Every structure is written in C-alpha cells, then in structure tokens.
Amino acid sequence: MDAAVVIRGVSRRYGQREAVRDVDLTLRAGECVGLVGHNGAGKSTLIKIMLGLVRPSAGSVQVLGEDPSAGPGGRARRELGYLPENVALQPSMTGAETLAFYARLKRQPVAGNAALLERVGIEAVAHRRVGAYSKGMRQRLGLAQALLGRPRALLLDEPTTGLDPALRQSFYDILRDLRRDGAMVLLSSHALAELEGQVDRVVVMNQGRKVADGGIGDLRRLAAIRPRIRLRLPRTPPAVANRADAWAGWSPVSDGLLELSCEENEVASVLRGLPETAREIEIIRPSLDDLYAAFQSGVA
Numbered sequence: 003m004d005a006a007v008v009i010r011g012v013s014r015r016y017g018q019r020e021a022v023r024d025v026d027l028t029l030r031a032g033e034c035v036g037l038v039g040h041n042g043a044g045k046s047t048l049i050k051i052m053l054g055l056v057r058p059s060a061g062s063v064q065v066l067g068e069d070p071s072a073g074p075g076g077r078a079r080r081e082l083g084y085l086p087e088n089v090a091l092q093p094s095m096t097g098a099e100t101l102a103f104y105a106r107l108k109r110q111p112v113a114g115n116a117a118l119l120e121r122v123g124i125e126a127v128a129h130r131r132v133g134a135y136s137k138g139m140r141q142r143l144g145l146a147q148a149l150l151g152r153p154r155a156l157l158l159d160e161p162t163t164g165l166d167p168a169l170r171q172s173f174y175d176i177l178r179d180l181r182r183d184g185a186m187v188l189l190s191s192h193a194l195a196e197l198e199g200q201v202d203r204v205v206v207m208n209q210g211r212k213v214a215d216g217g218i219g220d221l222r223r224l225a226a227i228r229p230r231i232r233l234r235l236p237r238t239p240p241a242v243a244n245r246a247d248a249w250a251g252w253s254p255v256s257d258g259l260l261e262l263s264c265e266e267n268e269v270a271s272v273l274r275g276l277p278e279t280a281r282e283i284e285i286i287r288p289s290l291d292d293l294y295a296a297f298q299s300g301v302a
C-alpha cells in the first residue's frame with residue numbers, strides 16, 4: 003500500500019510545553035485510522051503538522067510525497083481534505099453558497115457541488131441558511147467542504163463530537179465509501195469505544211507521545227488486561243481466596259458471588275472445570291474504555 007503520510011521523529015514545542023514528542027507514524031492509502039487521546043494529548047497539533055499549518059520543531063513529515071510546510075503552492079495540499087474541530091461557517095450563507103465559496107477557494111469547479119451535498123445527505127436543506135442548521139447538518143456541510151476535489155487524504159478533527167448515534171453511523175458510512183475509493187482517512191476522537199468496528203487501526207496519544215498503534219485486537223493484547231470469570235454458588239466455600247483446591251485464586255465479590263482473573267487462553271478450561279452448582283456464570287472482558295484507561299495511565 004502507498005504511504006499517504008510518513009512522520010519520523012516529529013516533535014513540536016510551544017515555549018516550554020512539548021505538544022508532540024518524538025512521534026513516528028505511517029498512514030497508508032485506503033486506511034481509516036483513529037487518533038485518540040485526552041484533551042491536550044497533541045492530536046490537533048499532529049493534524050496541523052500534517053496540514054502544514056504548524057511546523058515541527060524536530061523531525062520530518064511527508065504528506066502525499068511532499069513536505070506539507072513547503073509552501074501554499076504544493077500539489078499535496080490540494081489533495082488533502084480537512085475538517086477542523088470547529089468548522090467556521092457564515093450563518094447568513096446557505097449550505098450551497100458555503101460549498102461554492104469553499105470550491106472557489108480551493109480552485110475546484112462548482113459543478114460537482116450538488117452531488118457532494120447529496121452524498122453527505124443535506125441536499126434537502128442546501129438552500130437554507132447555515133445559521134438555522136443543526137449541529138449534524140453543520141458537520142455534514144463541513145465534511146462536504148473537506149471532500150471537495152476528491153482528496154486522497156482526509157484529516158478529520160473530532161468529526162463526530164456532538165452527533166447522535168444515527169448521524170454518527172451515517173458519517174462512518176460515508177467514510178467507508180471514501181476509503182473504498184482509496185482515500186486515507188484519519189479521524190481524531192476522545193472516545194476509543196466509538197471507533198470500534200469503524201477504523202482499521204487506532205493510534206493512542208498521551209501527553210504528546212504515541213503510546214499505542216494497532217488494530218483494536220492488538221491493543222487488547224498489548225494492554226494485557228485479563229478477563230474475569232464471575233459466578234454464583236449456592237454456598238460460598240469458606241475463605242475461598244486462600245484455598246489450594248479447585249477454588250484457589252477465586253475471591254468473593256459479594257454475597258455468594260465469586261470472581262477469578264485468568265489469562266484469555268485459560269478461560270475455556272476454567273469453565274470446563276466448574277461444578278454443576280455454579281450459577282450466573284459471566285465472563286467479563288475488558289471494555290474499550292478499560293483499555294483506553296490502561297493506555298492513558300501508562301499501565302500498558
């Protein structure tokens with residue numbers, strides 16, 4: 003796969019504050035990657051570095067084969083789509099006028115605008131003033147502006163914040179089509195859980211550093227948070243945690259409930275060895291929020 007973005011050893015300082023620290027990252031064509039991290043983790047700064055809006059203090063950046071900070075005339079800039087965290091829209095203009103304005107700014111023909119408005123699902127309100135748009139409509143118009151000129155790489159800064167689940171899903175459906183067409187899509191988010199099933203890979207940032215990079219399955223293995231098996235017994239064996247027999251390792255959780263933490267590959271054999279009297283057997287696997295918390299706390 004072609005590399006759309008290659009970042010090597012990139013850091014960015016603002017005075018004493020290091021917003022991005024020694025990040026290596028490769029993003030390939032046709033890939034959809036989630037960039038997650040807490041407030042101030044460095045996500046927006048990294049995106050702005052890829053856009054050429056912010057120069058790195060150290061390291062090198064190539065976007066679509068060019069240095070994005072080389073100057074405004076670069077080909078790569080025209081092939082990049084960007085949806086900022088807070089898209090600035092003029093409330094007195096209609097959606098159609100707004101898109102025409104951005105098309106002129108990007109030197110793109112306006113002829114394809116109607117199709118774009120349809121693609122993002124706001125053709126019915128295209129002639130209404132943007133000031134009367136809902137948050138979801140504004141985000142869709144923002145996405146339409148990012149899609150002008152069929153970009154080969156799309157950088158979306160928290161595109162789904164504030165969208166309801168149905169709108170969020172339709173947003174991801176649009177991204178899936180783009181990716182199928184070969185575009186690279188990077189989207190930042192605070193919520194790892196939201197990205198499950200939507201992205202090929204997740205990059206986790208913490209205090210300017212990249213602390214994890216991989217598929218969600220890889221991150222689960224990396225974080226090594228063990229699953230727990232929980233069950234209820236009619237009568238709790240006395241001092242269960244100290245026993246050396248079949249209940250060794252089990253600890254009481256509450257009245258009649260016992261819990262055992264084990265390795266993923268031990269789950270099946272533990273379940274097979276349970277007595278028939280065991281009830282309400284439950285396997286508790288780490289949620290994506292647990293996983294995220296592990297990376298943010300530096301445990302993983």
Ligand SMILES: Nc1ncnc2c1ncn2[C@@H]1O[C@H](COP(=O)(O)OP(=O)(O)OP(=O)(O)O)[C@@H](O)[C@H]1O
Nearest residue numbers: 016019020021039040041042043044045046047048
């Ligand atoms: N122009 C700037 N001048 C000074 N400090 C900045 C500037 N831009 C960002 N920072 C600092 O750099 C750090 C990273 O900020 P950045 O906006 O990249 O984080 P983020 O992960 O996008 O956060 P959020 O999720 O809140 O948008 C923060 O500590 C922020 O205060």
